[in-house]
Amino acid sequence: MNKKWQISRRKLLKGVGAAIALPFMEAMATPLGLRSYSNDGFPVRSTFMFMPNGVHPGRWTPEGVGRDYTLSPTLAPLSHLKDDILVLxxxxxxxxxxxGADGHYAKTANLLTCLPIQKTAGDNINSGGISIDQLIANHYKNETLFPSLEYGLDRIQTGVDINVGFTRLYASSISWKNAMTPLSKEIDPRMAFDRLFRTFIPGNNKQENPYKSSILDAVLADAKSLKNNLGRSDQDKLEEYLESIRSIEKRINNQESLKDFASNITPDIKRELIRVNQDIEEYAEVHSGVNVTEKTRLMFDIIALAMWSDASRVATFMFGNSVSNRNFSFLEGVNGAHHSISHHMNHPGKMEQYDRITKWHLEQYAYFLDKLKSIKEGNGTLLDNSLVMFASGLRDGNRHSPRDLPIIVGGHGGNKIKSGQNLIYKENTPLANLYTSWMQAVGMNETKFADSTGTLEGILA
Structure with a gap:
């Protein structure tokens, strides 16, 4: 079967009370030469990931420069992706x-704005300006269902860190709609998934849980009808996409099954139970060494689905809030919490644990890149048409050093980025130069961002 016909990129699969976006398919390909799109006619997706507390300073940097480089031990989880990343x-x-203020907050809130924040202990917060992810989201305005997605593992923090005199609100956001408006992040995979792919599916019984049925069941007839008009390649892609949604649904529903309440519990009691249960989960997750690997990967699978379906082309993800003290004792050889361990005082044992925590983060980053690379798109993959930054706002947690930031960019940006390199620039090169290069890679006609002095040499194709 080799059917050739054009369908809109905004096409949805629809059913009774439900609708989901479709993946990019050959039948949606945009004519070549349009701005913001790769050579195959697909848009460039952008994801920005933040890791708190820095890295082991002596184990991060690869050996060699350019394409002839060897990944450091810390970066070993990315060894199979060496040709798909830039280490900067x-x-x-x-x-x-x-x-002269020490600490984390002024190195987190402005990671994507590259502008000075306003020191405050109240809610009169100011990040200096719009963040790069939101500029890109504005560039794609009205082309996707959601301009951007903001995800993370930790709730928004409130109150004041009396050690440095900053409001903890600065610890919780890297995405800013404007200087005074941070975008709140979703930390629950169920909520993230439902917002993207699930609408209320009505049932005859008003007490019935509206989320018990799969959204795929509701749109099955429309999916079958569409499939009959697609070429073989697009049929396979649609089948793979729907199966990916089904897989995430099953994983989330299995986790949620223990949270059902008896029907005779009043709404007020249920609301309070949910609140307390969430508080307990939050405390246990951060302080008791609960393994958050599966939760993280669920979030990454949801982001990948969003990018694949063109529900959104821009996302941010925070592995933890600034000064995160998540307990990583679920990792072999680690016995303690992230922020505490990052203040290693050059103690060999603590530095080893510090490095293992960083490797865990890189393993999750590699998982996401692998996920994008497994999804075929045109003549390449979704990773070929993506840019994914992994970064921390400081180099070494022990010294709070903001110089020589640990930064990796994965993906090929629609073949507009020269990946597979380790590039070392002049000391204190503006981080904003990366974002200026990024904007040009996604097709924005911008030559400056924040304090940038140009683009980064050697990365634009």
């Missing part, structure tokens, strides 16, 4: 040095 050295966010 000596970049600095100069405005993260805040009037």
């Amino acid at each position: 050295g000596q970049l600095m966010n100069k405005h993260s040095i805040f009037q």
